[in-house]
Amino acid sequence: MSDIRRILVAVKDPWAPSLPAMEKAAQLARALGAKLRLFHAKSEPLYIDVSQANGYDLPQIERTELGRPAGRLEALARRLASSGIAADSAVDWDFPAYEAVIRAARRFDADLIVADRHPTSHRFSWLLHFTDFELLRLSTVPVLLVKTAKKYRRPRILAAVDPSHAFSKPVKLDREILGCASALARALHGQLHAVNAFDPLPIGKLPTGLALAEAAQTIEAAAEKRARQTLDRTLRGVNIPQPRRHMVARHPIDAIEDVTREIAADVLVMGAISRSGLKRLAVGNTAERVLDHLKCDVLIVKPRRFVNRVPRAGRGPQIVAVSPIQAVT
Numbered sequence: 001m002s003d004i005r006r007i008l009v010a011v012k013d014p015w016a017p018s019l020p021a022m023e024k025a026a027q028l029a030r031a032l033g034a035k036l037r038l039f040h041a042k043s044e045p046l047y048i049d050v051s052q053a054n055g056y057d058l059p060q061i062e063r064t065e066l067g068r069p070a071g072r073l074e075a076l077a078r079r080l081a082s083s084g085i086a087a088d089s090a091v092d093w094d095f096p097a098y099e100a101v102i103r104a105a106r107r108f109d110a111d112l113i114v115a116d117r118h119p120t121s122h123r124f125s126w127l128l129h130f131t132d133f134e135l136l137r138l139s140t141v142p143v144l145l146v147k148t149a150k151k152y153r154r155p156r157i158l159a160a161v162d163p164s165h166a167f168s169k170p171v172k173l174d175r176e177i178l179g180c181a182s183a184l185a186r187a188l189h190g191q192l193h194a195v196n197a198f199d200p201l202p203i204g205k206l207p208t209g210l211a212l213a214e215a216a217q218t219i220e221a222a223a224e225k226r227a228r229q230t231l232d233r234t235l236r237g238v239n240i241p242q243p244r245r246h247m248v249a250r251h252p253i254d255a256i257e258d259v260t261r262e263i264a265a266d267v268l269v270m271g272a273i274s275r276s277g278l279k280r281l282a283v284g285n286t287a288e289r290v291l292d293h294l295k296c297d298v299l300i301v302k303p304r305r306f307v308n309r310v311p312r313a314g315r316g317p318q319i320v321a322v323s324p325i326q327a328v329t
Contacts, residue, residue, distance in 0.1 A: 003111060004028075004032055004034055004111040004112045004183075005032070005033075005034050005035065005111060006034060006035050006037070006108055006109055006110045006111050006112075007025050007028060007029055007034050007035070007036050007037070007110060007111070007112045007113075007114060008037050008039055008101070008104060008105045008108050008110040008112070008113050008114070009021055009022050009025045009036060009037065009038050009039065009113075009114050009115070010039055010040075010041075010097075010101045010104075010113060010114070010115035010116075010135070011038050011039060011040045011073065011076075012040075012097075012115070012116055014040055014069045014072040014073055014076070015072060018149055019076075019116070020116055020146045020148070020149040021114045021115055021116040021144075021146040022038065022076065022080075022114075023151060024114065024144070024146055024151065024152060024297075025114040025144075026080055026083075026085055026087075027151065027152055027188065028112075028114070028184075028187060028188070029080075029085050029086070029087070030083075030084065030085055031187035031188060032187050034086075034111075034112075035086040035087070035088075036077075036080060036085055036086065036087040036088075037087070037088055037089065037090060037104075037108050037110070038073045038076055038077055038087065038088075038089040038090070039073075039089070039090050039091070039092075039101065039104045039108075040069050040073055040089075040090075040091045040092075041091075041092060041093075041094050041095070041097045041100030041101060041104070042065065042066060042069060042091060042092070042093050042094075042317075043093075043094060043095035043096060043097045043100060043318070044318070045317075045318045062093060062317055065093075065317075066091050066092075066093065069091050070089070070091040073089035073090075073091060074089050076089065077089040090104060090108075092104065092314060093314070093316050093317040093318075094314040094315055094316065095315055095318050096131070096134075097131050098131050098132075098134040098135040098138065099138075099310050099311070099315075100314065101113060101115070101135055101139075102135070102138060102139050102140075102308070102310045103310065103311075103312065103314055105139070105141060106312065110141055111141060111142075112141060112142050112143075112144060113135070113139055113141055113142070113143045113144070114143075114144045114146065115132065115135060115143065115144070115145055115146065116145075116146050117132055117145055117146065117147045132145060133291075136272065136291070136300045137272070138308045138309075138310055139300075139302070139308070140302060140306050140307070140308055141302075142180060142299055142300060142301050142302070143299070143300050144267075144297060144298070144299045145291075145297060145298045145299075145300070146297050147294070147295060147296065147297050147298065148266075148295065148296065148297060150266075152188045152190070152266060152267075154188070154189050154190055154191065155185075155188055155190040155191075155266030155267055156190060156191050156193060156263050156264060156265045156266050156267075157181050157184050157185045157188075157190050157191065157192050157193065157265070157266065157267050157269060158181075158193045158194070158195055158256075158259060158260060158263065158265040158267070158268050158269065159177050159178055159181035159182075159192065159193070159194045159195070159269045159270075160177065160194075160195050160196075160252070160256050160268060160269065160270040160271075161174045161177055161178065161194055161195070161196050161231070161234060161235075162174065162196065162197075162252065172303065172304065173271040173301070173302075173303050174234055174271070176271065176301045176302075176303065176304065177269050177270065177271050177301050178194070178234075178235070178238050180269050180299060180301050181194075181267075181269040181299075182238055182239070184267065184269065184299065190266070190267075191244070192238075192239065192240050192244065193240065193244040193245075193246060193259070193263055193265070194231070194235060194238075194240050194244065194245050194246065195246040195248065195255055195256055195259040196227065196231045196245075196246070196247055196248070196255075197248050197249075197250055197251060197252040197254075197255035197256070198223060198224065198227035198247065198248075198249060199223065199249075200219075200220040200223050200224065200249040220249070223249075224247065224249065227247060228247055231245060231247065232245075246259045246262075246263075253290050256268065256270070256290050256294075257290060257293060257294065260294055260296060265296050266296055266297065267296060267297045267298070267299055268294060268296055268297070268298050268299070269298075269299045269301065270290075270298070270299075270300065270301070271300075271301050271302070271303070272300050272301070272302060
């Protein structure tokens, strides 16, 4: 986060009554001396009546359709600039929206993407919108998904680490997580915490026989001691006092949710590894399974060598040809 000099804000609705992602990105930009770009992807289809196709000037239509949101974002950028933030704006025809945002971040050479969570209208209102999920999954740069409108005021930042790498995270990913969480806490004058889940009774070491309870307690105490030592080594050089180092003998999903609620975290910083196909949809990973349930903002960090397959070239407007319904006589 200390290396972040360019922040892209994905503005879903330029005319929304409030824009929490923009406001929080502005806080970060001001604290970090970063440049801000407001970006809106016009991804809905452009419908063309084929019966009047010869009369259409498509380039002019595209410019006209982009003009209104472009003007709105320019006004918002000027407002930010008047408060001392280096801000500009961009609007583009491109789809799907999550790919458009990733391409815009690449063009801007962004170090961070900030986006509001899409509202959901189905019966499971807590579920993450597909667009948000794909943005988090595919972006190579960190993504801050804003889920609350409350501005940051000395926020509690929780870094979810796995120093034993028991849950298949790359070895260096914890460093990325801690680096981002530490810089975020410094920039916003927040309080930094860390959470680590461990297995209290490792498989293969479970005792049998009459001494089961006593032996289990011994094994659990030893497992916690090893986990604590490993966590302390991982946090060496990071300013997190012992009371803010949360060791939880539970699965990471439960541990993260419990500590997030316990400390009333404002931002959870965690790592994610993209998976594809049915395996991702059916199994998922810790990040995918906790995102929906958390009420706080979430900063997703990827390994440095993470590569996505989002095409570099934009798709332009999605033109749909329609014809008027002819009355049957």
